[in-house]
Every structure is written in C-alpha cells, then in structure tokens.
Amino acid sequence: MDFVKDNAAGVNGCEISELSSVVLPASALLTAADDYAPFADPHRSTDGSRVVTSLAMELRFNRTAFLFSILLFVVLVVLATRGAGWGWVRSFSGDVLAVMWVYCTLASAVKARPQLLAGIAFLLGVAIELAQYLAASFDIRISNPVLRIVLGATPDWWDVLAYALGAVLVLAIAMLGRFRHRRHVGAYAL
Numbered sequence: 001m002d003f004v005k006d007n008a009a010g011v012n013g014c015e016i017s018e019l020s021s022v023v024l025p026a027s028a029l030l031t032a033a034d035d036y037a038p039f040a041d042p043h044r045s046t047d048g049s050r051v052v053t054s055l056a057m058e059l060r061f062n063r064t065a066f067l068f069s070i071l072l073f074v075v076l077v078v079l080a081t082r083g084a085g086w087g088w089v090r091s092f093s094g095d096v097l098a099v100m101w102v103y104c105t106l107a108s109a110v111k112a113r114p115q116l117l118a119g120i121a122f123l124l125g126v127a128i129e130l131a132q133y134l135a136a137s138f139d140i141r142i143s144n145p146v147l148r149i150v151l152g153a154t155p156d157w158w159d160v161l162a163y164a165l166g167a168v169l170v171l172a173i174a175m176l177g178r179f180r181h182r183r184h185v186g187a188y189a190l
Helices: 002-006 016-021 063-082 088-109 114-137 145-151 157-189
Strands: none
Touching: 063 088, 088 114, 088 157, 114 145, 114 157
16 A cells, blocks of 8 residues: 555656656667567667566557558458469468468557567467367358358368468568668667
C-alpha cells in the first residue's frame, strides 16, 4: 500500500496529466530509423543494448509490413484459385506463405518483438490444424467452399511443419533486416 500512496501523485512526481511530457532515458528510446525498418526489433535501444521488456505490444501502422502482407495475400489468392494442379506448391508452400502473411498482417498494425509475432502466427496455424483434426474426428464438414479452401478440410501434420518453416523464415528475415540495419546505421555513425 505504501507504493500506491507514494505514487499517487503520478510518475516521478509528475501529475497524471503531465505524463505525456515525461522524458525517457536514452536507453529506452528507439532510433528514428528503427521505425522504418520492416523487420527491425522494436526493443533495441539507441546504444545497441537490449531493453528489458515484457511481451509488450504497441499499436502502430507499418507501411512496409502492410505492403508485404498485401503482396503475400495476392500470392495466396492465386495459389488458392489457380493452383489446384500444382501439388506441393499449393499445399506446403501455401502453408509456409500463410504464416508469413499472418506475421506481416500483425506487424503492419502491431509493433512488437518479431519472435512474439512469429509465435502468434505459428500458433494460429496450429490452432487451425487442430480444428481440422477435431472436425474430422467428429465428422463436421464445412459447407462453404471458399471457407473450406481458406481454412482447409483435411488435417495433415506436414502442415504444422510448414507453419514452423514459415515462422523460422520470417524470423530469419527479421534478423537479417536487423543485421543490415545495424550495419547501415553504423556506417553513418563513422
């Protein structure tokens, strides 16, 4: 209770209405270039050290991730509508791209650690696969053909491997983007 009483006036002695003008320490600030890197780690400080964070997310529009999500959506629609005879390209590659699409869609609206967003995208794919398994076990059929194509109708554990591969690819792209961004920013610091 002492904590609540001591901090009733606000943070650092500021009134609650003054919180928008509280100055953060330099280790908690992001560089301006981090906001424009599509797969940059939003929790990297200006001096390159890690900022201790939780699973915090922040609503923020990312135009690059949004454009990637639109591009991946178009590819997925082409795979779903025209790829009936393409075999593994439609099934396995489509599942890999679906996880990447979910990641980019999330990243276009939410600023969070890439590991968290990739994990959410992977778990969404696994949840859909589990729903397919349960639907097959209880003999439930999806009557809408479009929904059946989007969600799938047949459970396959290879799909889980495809979801995992999609999550790993997205994380690899994110790490590569962070590495290139750091190298690029370091060149200007000289």
